Amino acid sequence: MQGLHKLQLVKEAKRICPDLVIVLGEDLTPFRNASKALYRFVRAFSWNDRVERLGFDELWLDVTDQIDYNLALLNPHDLARSFFHLSRDHPTHGFAFDATSFAGTTFPSLTESPSPSDMTQTQDSATLRLLLTSHLARFLRNQLELHKNLTATAGISTNKLLSKLVGNLNKPNGQTTLLPPYFGEHSNVTAFVDAHDVAKIPGIGFKLAQKLREFVLHRPATFDDGLVYGGTRETVKVGHVRNHPELNVETLEKLLGGPGSPHGIAVKVWGLLHGADHSEVRAARDTPKQISIEDSYLRLDSLDQVVKELRMLAISLLKRMHADLLEEEDEHDQDGATAGPDSSCKQARAERPARLEKRRWIAHPATLRLSTRPRPPLNADGTRTRTFARISRSAPVPNFIFSLSTPIESLAERLVNDALLPLFRRLHPEKTGWNLSLVNVAVTNMAEAGSNAKSSSGRDITSMFQKQAAPSIHSEPARKLLPANHVPKMDVNSGADAVAADQDSRAEFGCAAEAASSPMEEPAAPLPPRPQLSHDSFSTVFTSPDARTGSEDLLVPIASKDSRSDVDGGEMDDFNDGSGGDGDADDLGLCECEACGATMPAWALAGHARFHAP
């Protein structure tokens, strides 16, 4: 950490760090692999499969179901000796923890532990829920470190927005829980969110931020001019916007709405400014919605060069398709679904000699797209440079690219000649005169190769129909984790990602969906004045990975020891969270449950007994 940041000029970077080695070009493969491994690892802990990725190294988990379950099993009279169940089916799968204090840090910081009597009263179950979630988050982080040698940072709150923001507080290798109250005068939410620059709010990007700044400053916001450093940046905080006398949902709609803008943008942004975020943690996916490969160039202006580059891009794209859309056929995949760790199964399969013949496509992209970024034509005279970024043309994916018996190089060659070059001619009809700074080749419109419900991950489809059993906890590489929150509906469709959100929680919490349409939210008013958080049950764990390097958002390829850890993880029973923080979890004598024969720490028996309760 020597003060280098992203987008820094190379010159500047070298000045600060003379030893800097610049590597041109990059191969994201190791990062992509690490990212997948992280995803798989964390996903195995989820009951509802609501695990959403953001970029390579962030995840949100909606762990509402697990928190509901564990809250119900908690013994209010002995919170210090609690046991967190990671499985509904295996009462001994889980970890010991002390439910009288939060794991990790909280915001605001807590001077003393919440009193047990407070917490166990239903009206304050929000605190207890978040507390449980903090222990789950710490446990997951510990597992990640133990099995994958990856550290992670987590944020715990009730929705994606808050979990992500609060996750920034204790950055490398820490975790933070946003404490209640989430509503009312002394809400920690508004206090917390208000202090952020508007542009720091996920969902408020450059354009929206500029409009908001302009509105509160009453003049065009100045942003960094060009690449000049030191341009003044007037900071506009969320609080400035939220408390601006003339700003409300109506005026916001005028400011941000209009043609081209997403519907309900004002309501959405107004919500974000208040810490409200009703977006769900989406269900985990087995396949991406698109795969794209691109490269940028200083100058690309001859057809020869273009053909050459298209060939390279086509090869990369085909490799990516093979890596991401191909699955080994599973002859006897009994164990895959519920028992074994995906990783060890896959490894075993990979060692089989005839595996090449066994692969099949789990998704077929229907559309091929070629995009370029023409370098803006220099305008010596007054004409302004119209610098729209990318232009693209698309066409159906030719079927031959799915051939598994043809060498990728041959497929690529044909792909270029039959499909990409025609697209290129459509994009750039002129024979010459263009100069490209970027070329991108993508496949989109994935059609899942339906087949059966037995994907390699084995969890996706079944989880749509019922609450699934316990995740098999063992290994698979992992990298970072994320926030979890809880979501409302059973949104099984929606093409892409929507798996079942498990939602019961109606008791004292009430699900988000309900909250949205009932008391919580301002009723019929076309534009709700002050959006409330949907206070329900969200329990979010948000984590962002800390690369071991200490750099912020760099994914570190999994080290060699990871492959060994893939083999472990056979048994999950009776492990504790190893944090040391809840020290009493160690060295406990094991007892056997009379009802089911399960073994567990003696003190866990009482809580466990409720497991058998009618």
Place this chain on the structure above:
DNA sequence: TTGTCTCAG
């Protein structure tokens, strides 16, 4: 469906 835009890391 196609192409563009915005937002995210």
Place this chain on the structure above:
DNA sequence: GATTCTGAGACAA
């Protein structure tokens, strides 16, 4: 508002 290499969602036509 641009830089890199992605990926996703939403809108207009």
